[in-house]
Amino acid sequence: MRLSPRRHEFICVFLLGAGTLFLYLSYSVQAFIGENVIHTISERYPGRIFRLAGYYGQAIHYTAFAISSLITPSIQTYVRSKWILAMGSLLFALYYVGFVQVNSIYFFISQALMGIGYSFYNNGEGAYLSEHSSSETVESNTGIETAVGHSSMFVGGGALALIFYLISPSKSSGEIATQSYTDTQIRLIYGTLLGLNMMSFVIFACLPTKEYDSIASTSPTVIPSLRKQFGKFPSTFTFVSTKRQSYWQGEVCLLESSARKFKSAMKEVNMLLLLPFFGYMGLIVSFLIGVYPTTLAFTESLKSDVYIVALYSVGAGTAEIFGGVVLRRILLKFKDWGLVMMISTHFLAVSTALILVLLSVPEMATIQPTNEPTLLIKPSRVIVVIIGFLLGMGDFTITTGRAVICQVAVPKARMQVFSMSRLYQVSCDDQAALFFPCLSTFDLCVLACAFLFLTPYMKTTYWVIVLGFFLITGSTTFGIVAKRTAHLRRNVVSPCEDAKSKDRGETADA
Template identity: 30%
Template sequence: MFPAQSPKFELLCAAMLGAGQLFMNTAFDAEAFILESVIHSVHERDPERIDQYAGYYGQSVIYGSFMISCLFTPSLLNIWTPKTLLVISSFCFAAFPFGFLFINSYYHYFSTVVLGIGKAFFNLGCTTYLTSHSTRKSIESNVSLQWAIGCGSLIVGSMILGTMTWFSGDARKEILMNVTEVVLKSDTREFSDLEIRLLSLVLIVVSILAVIIVCFLPSKDVENCIESSVKNGSFKKDLKLTFTTSISLKMLQIVPLCMLCGFNASFLMSIIPTSMHFNKNNAKMLYIPAIYSLGAGTGEVLMGFVIAESSRRIKGFGLKPTMVIGTVTLSIYCVLIHASTPFEAPMKPTSEEPMLFYQSYPLIYLIALICGISDCCFNGVRSVICALVMPSRRAQSFSVSRMYQAAACVIIFFFSPIIPLYVYTCGLPVLAVFSTFVFFKIVDSTDRMERKLTSQTWLEQDLKSTLEKKVDQKL
């Protein structure tokens, strides 16, 4: 094991945390891509079993539960360590894929509430664990490294989805002699009950691996860490501090970025792949979930490593430059989706023609790749700025930022059944440009604050040194 003051120890902690996130999110990410399509298939066979839009509404419940949980999770750091929060969250994540074994409204919504709590625990545990295992010099690179490894869940999920599609696709051709089947009802993609259960079993195994990895995370803080994992406050005091943080001027300045993260993540993880499934022009493209997940995961991972490496070489790369990259890539993928997707596709199966060109596997991969790059950029800058903008309330700023992000997700998923495509593809770029301008002002303000604190520290050190010299002379 590396010594706690070693940069290699910091990298080990960030890498292990990323690996835990990878396996923890694999089940959630893989299911998010196909959740509404799967629910729609089950509803078509048994309308009494679950509502046809329970996939969208369930994700709205996830982020509603997440948003509420973010209010009190910072106070739990006075009782539990960041690692404890991560362990509890891993069990909450593992409960979600069990619902695919017996899809029904009751367990579906119960598991979404539990998952929302788990996401709140994970996000606070993750960010506070990183601040206690990073210095000011290494925080940007460690955040990006952890995010890059964690987003490998999309690549692992694509492998699982691709394997299951190949397996079930052969069954459709009667090569596997009735083991399972892909049902092509009319010209839309449907999932059989057995296919769904097999996928659930695989994802349950992956979730168990996440629990094991998180349990073995190193606990000891690094020297000169940004913030210690040991808290001495009170639950009531920290709860009040969370409420005041949520309406503080500095936090309100970050709200556009947080909302952008939520809208972008919802669009990326669920609405785009659902639109591709509901597009009847894509009915014969059975590998859309696997191709899309692979592209998104590749974009997230590659961009995460680029930011991590560039942050070591270029000071501040993880802030302004990364935000600009995220805004540009978001605008590009919105143009591609707007041109190739029927406007009604997010809401219902449609045979409407696209504006300019049809979708293909290479185009789907390209769209997902650019989506992954933008999502990595926005989440990276949000995590870094929350670690810097309010030094005395880092845990609260992390949770409140996620609360606003979750609020955006709740809005999107709740109204998804009635929102046409152009609302997303036109609204997101406008919000991204606005968020970039606001973010630049926050970064400039934070830089001035850090320079002021640094100069004060130097003055205090000089004064202390002068006093010590005078005392020595008198002695």
């Protein structure tokens, strides 16, 4: 049976979402428990790895991601998006393999490779969507991919609970379950994560490549077969014929033009105003994924609750789903005030979460295991789920807000599509758009890296103060840009659609 173009698109996008789900499922689970696992190994085998290597590994991961994000878009000229996704998945797999026998050098190298893999995935995801979406279906396809692929925190919480249930000692054995792991448990956990990650590789490698009237198909860029792509690599470095020289001279001119637009975008008032917002986003995501889950393992009163991290993940994932299904529709009704209401919701959710963190997390729990009392609230499952929900709501609102604001902050370098969950899709006709998401990503990662390297000195109060300061600053500048660009958001049209409109006009004139 021959599939209609729309049904073919749906299958492609659904498979992309399924691959994303398995990739992020492993990624989010390891982020939640990574520092605790490393701390356990460092105590059991002194000298093998530094006890805070999990935090430093995240910093290296973000650094590699930021730097490689400036380079990986160019690779799409030679490699199909499905293979970029598959390569990214393989780089993730190298990290999980290292937990068979943890080694400090391999751990940090694999963190850097995973950062590169993440940038591969980011570019491949947006490119594949553009290859299998028309200008009329790109929004709905993005929604489908987001709904399937970016529910990993909710699914990851369930997966964590199942893993902990299977590896925890039975009551009849008389052993006490804790959040410290044996070597066998560590291998079982990361072996499971490796298996889930390899499922994403298989799905990405098997993604259909046939295109219909897609956004990418209207681009002059032609991507050859995989064999031809690899055959082109030698000619990348040797310019033999005049034709090749002319081609590469044109490419250099295009890159120079893009670089000029990139520098111009950096000088835009809106871009400068958004820098604190992007930096804050890096901090809050680091706290959401790495720092707060680690405090749950380092708090003595929660140490025997093996399901506490899973419950936190479910709470955050529930907020993401609630935001996509309910909150997003409500905020759309505010029209010009939608972004202001969104950042206001974010401010309320995160500020409440930070107050609860300050009152319920021991001062040293961000750094080491501690049995010291909290300021006011006793840590419990209920408090953890509430904080998880509030931080998840904060993550949803900030990524959705970034998705919209990046389209209109610098119109000459706007995205064609920017999904509600950190997904950006670069317009095929506007090469300057390649650099704008990289700029925000670079700024986002640099600040996160700086504070992750300072983690040994960042007590709970320090984290709350820093996050509170950047929350106020970032939310304020975001609100200013939202008001400055309200008139632009009424007519946000992708560059490809602009080009099509011009083509129709020229055809009519003819």
